[in-house]
Amino acid sequence: xxxxxxxxxxxxxxxxxxxxxxxxxxxxxxxxxxxxxxxxxxxxxxxxxxxxxxxxxxxxxxxxxxxxxxxxxxxxxxxxxxxxxxxxxxxxxxxxxxxxxxxxxxxxxxxxxxxxxxxxxxxxxxxxxxxxxxxxxxxxxxxxxxxxxxxxxxxxxxxxxxxxxxxxxxxxxxxxxxxxxxxxxxxxxxxxxxxxxxxxxxxxxxxxxxxxxxxxxxxxxxxxxxxxxxxxxxxxxxxxxxxxxxxxxxxxxxxxxxxxxxxxxxxxxxxxxxxxxxxxxxxxxxxxxxxxxxxxxxxxxxxxxxxxxxxxxxxxxxxxxxx
Ligand SMILES: Cc1cc2nc3c(=O)[nH]c(=O)nc-3n(C[C@H](O)[C@H](O)[C@H](O)COP(=O)(O)OP(=O)(O)OC[C@H]3O[C@@H](n4cnc5c(N)ncnc54)[C@H](O)[C@@H]3O)c2cc1C
Numbered sequence: 001x002x003x004x005x006x007x008x009x010x011x012x013x014x015x016x017x018x019x020x021x022x023x024x025x026x027x028x029x030x031x032x033x034x035x036x037x038x039x040x041x042x043x044x045x046x047x048x049x050x051x052x053x054x055x056x057x058x059x060x061x062x063x064x065x066x067x068x069x070x071x072x073x074x075x076x077x078x079x080x081x082x083x084x085x086x087x088x089x090x091x092x093x094x095x096x097x098x099x100x101x102x103x104x105x106x107x108x109x110x111x112x113x114x115x116x117x118x119x120x121x122x123x124x125x126x127x128x129x130x131x132x133x134x135x136x137x138x139x140x141x142x143x144x145x146x147x148x149x150x151x152x153x154x155x156x157x158x159x160x161x162x163x164x165x166x167x168x169x170x171x172x173x174x175x176x177x178x179x180x181x182x183x184x185x186x187x188x189x190x191x192x193x194x195x196x197x198x199x200x201x202x203x204x205x206x207x208x209x210x211x212x213x214x215x216x217x218x219x220x221x222x223x224x225x226x227x228x229x230x231x232x233x234x235x236x237x238x239x240x241x242x243x244x245x246x247x248x249x250x251x252x253x254x255x256x257x258x259x260x261x262x263x264x265x266x267x268x269x270x271x272x273x274x275x276x277x278x279x280x281x282x283x284x285x286x287x288x289x290x291x292x293x294x295x296x297x298x299x300x301x302x303x304x305x306x307x308x309x310x311x312x313x314x315x316x317x318x319x320x321x322x323x
Contacts, residue, residue, distance in 0.1 A: 002038055009050040013057070013211070017179060019049045020207040027051060027209055029073060029112040032104050037117055040124055042132075057111070057211055060085070066217025072111030072210045076163070080105060089215055091224035091243045095166035098228045101235040111210040114164055114174070114190070115202060118157035118265075119237055120147065130155045130198045137198075145303040146239065149311075151264040154198040156301060158262050159191065160237055165259040165267040166226045169243035172215045178208030187213065191266035201265075219255060222247040227318050228261070229310060238262030240307050242314040246277075246322060253277045258294075258315075263307055270294050273315070282323055291315040 005024075010016040019025060024046030028034055038045055051057060057073040062084050070079065079085060080096035099105055099113065117123070118131065120139055128134030137155045139147050147156040159165075164187065172187045190202050204210070218224070224245040230236035241261035247254045256277045260268040273293045280286050291312045298308050 005045045006047040011053050029109040030107040032108045033116040068215040071212045074110050076108045077105040091166040091226045095162040095226040099162050119160050120157045144301040148264045149298045149300045149307045153194045155194040157265050165243040165261040168267050169245040169257045169259045170215050172213045175211040177211045219247045240310045287319045
């Protein structure tokens with residue numbers, strides 16, 4: 001049963017920051033993840049701070065220089081339907097279109113998608129697991145078919161968002177605002193591995209919120225996309241996915257950013273593979289080398305070994321389509 005909590009709906013960001021005054025104060029955007037967590041007792045709330053009236057956090061704009069700015073309260077559906085995003089920032093458009101179901105995309109916001117809690121059934125269930133401050137990750141020796149093959153350790157969750165890997169492939173920055181003022185950091189640096197802290201997913205400080213993201217204009221010749229593999233075609237979280245942004249110049253790869261979803265506790269950037277690709281002409285031999293390099297260091301658990309060939313195949317498929 002849901003415990004009693006206070007509910008406030010501030011009219012400005014500065015008022016919202018004043019209301020986020022303790023660990024029991026929780027941010028409510030679309031509520032599609034928050035309310036499930038509260039109902040399932042994953043965590044509690046003394047106060048819910050709704051962002052609904054904060055128009056300053058809404059909107060999607062493309063600046064004259066081509067920079068894309070998205071407010072934290074933009075819905076996933078708005079991002080998926082935005083014509084300029086579809087043409088110029090395809091990875092984000094495709095990722096947003098593949099998030100959950102139409103109802104969830106209409107209600108869920110970008111800020112909530114980036115900050116949603118992990119979907120591990122032990123974390124969501126009645127287990128005092130490492131992520132909840134307990135002493136053990138139950139998935140390590142348990143049901144781990146959807147868990148990570150990279151970056152695990154004290155906790156083997158996978159990061160659940162589709163938009164985050166796409167935005168990282170596009171080199172996005174996240175705008176944060178908190179009691180100490182605003183700050184901007186690469187979205188890649190927003191996420192935290194279990195080895196840094198297994199009880200939180202992001203670097204958000206107490207009382208801080210996501211205000212929006214900024215995506216730089218793409219380099220000339222950049223192509224981007226997001227390929228997601230899921231158990232059900234209608235809606236599901238990624239078993240594995242690959243966001244890419246690759247720039248070709250004079251037949252060679254001038255720049256490459258590749259980010260996996262569904263296989264690590266954070267969006268998993270394949271920097272070694274990117275390095276291998278840059279400066280080369282894309283051919284079948286190079287694609288095989290890239291796919292082989294992508295799975296180096298994978299540490300599958302008892303029931304998720306299938307993710308290793310899945311990642312290998314994703315690299316082959318996505319780079320192969322660019323030939
Ligand atoms: C059945 C189901 C299937 C789903 N499938 C997918 C999927 O395939 N791919 C995918 O990417 N996602 C999926 N999701 C997750 C869904 O996309 C998220 O629930 C949604 O994007 C969260 O947005 P929201 O606005 O509803 O967030 P809320 O539920 O309001 O918030 C989520 C969390 O983020 C925090 N938060 C919200 N906004 C901010 C902010 N601006 N700053 C700081 N913290 C904030 C909240 O406090 C809360 O902890 C699924 C969810 C469900 C329920």
